[in-house]
Amino acid sequence: MGRNRTFDEDEVVERCAEVFRRTGYEGSSIDDLVAATGLHRGSLYSAFGSKRGLFVLALRRSAASGALTDATTDLVLVALMELAWRDPEIRSIAFGILDDSPGDTATTLGRRLVDRAVETPDHSDTRKETS
Amino acid sequence: MGRNRTFDEDEVVERCAEVFRRTGYEGSSIDDLVAATGLHRGSLYSAFGSKRGLFVLALRRSAASGALTDATTDLVLVALMELAWRDPEIRSIAFGILDDSPGDTATTLGRRLVDRAVETPDHSDTRKETS
DNA sequence: ATCGTTCTTGACTGAACGTTCATCTATTCG
DNA sequence: CGAATAGATGAACGTTCAGTCAAGAACGAT
Secondary structure, rough: OOOOOOOOOOHHHHHHHHHHHHHHHOOOOOHHHHHOOOOOHHHHHHOOOOHHHHHHHEEEEEEEHOOOOOOHHHHHHHHHHHHHOHHHHOOOOOOOOHHHOOOHHHHHHHHHHHHHHHOOOOOOOOOOOOO | OOOOOOOOOOHHHHHHHHHHHHHHOOOOOOOHHHHHOOHHHHHHHHOOOOHHHHHHHHHHHOOOOOOOHHHHHHHHHHHHHHHHHHOOHHHHHHHHHHHHHOOHHHHHHHHHHHHHHOOOOOOOOOOOOEE
């Protein structure tokens, strides 16, 4: 009974993941996620519970995709830098991803970190400056 | 004429650097810096201009110390993850530090990133949880 | 058709954010 | 000493934050 979701969960999670990858966890506001997904605050909260819940889901989906792509690496970078030290669940997801990945993961992370810092904000955007 | 500074600038910058290293840029509030330094908001602003100004100073001093210590590496991690992609000046300071450092800096960064994520919050603290 | 359930919406909350500023105090110089 | 000036102080600013909720719309089942 009742209404059906009018949005695709996977797509919404992916859009949020994009925001987290670019602007980090603390640097991404709910309004940023609202703007990126086209959903409304309430829908986001009733479907995903919290900002942290959304991030965890994004990290898990990215992990499930298998290979350590740039996208997954970026999310892991954010998780390790901002959340892992104070959030054991996120720490274990992040390290789980690294453990399942071949090669020198520390080097992979470091290289991606450097590339990321030099990347054009592309998305043809106008962004807030450092406050 | 007038009064002299009653606090030591270097010491204040170092205290702020500690906060930035642990909780990141966006994750560190002015109140956190006020608490860590014992200064008052106004003094912090009249002496250093802004949160960003304080971070830049912390990064520069750390760089000036020469070797790529863990402390400097942590600050560079924060700079690259949160600020460099949208702040050219910080980007150039951070890359300047890396360019002056020997060895595979990407790997150094990656290793430190991983260690950092697993470190005890030590400072015998009680901290805010993930919001 | 109607009832029950689920989803959608956006106004709202209170706290926290970075920053400013008027006021006060201490110090220096003549 | 007294005037001038720099630093110290903390209240207050407007904004943005993450999160809530009451109301209504849309749908499935009977």
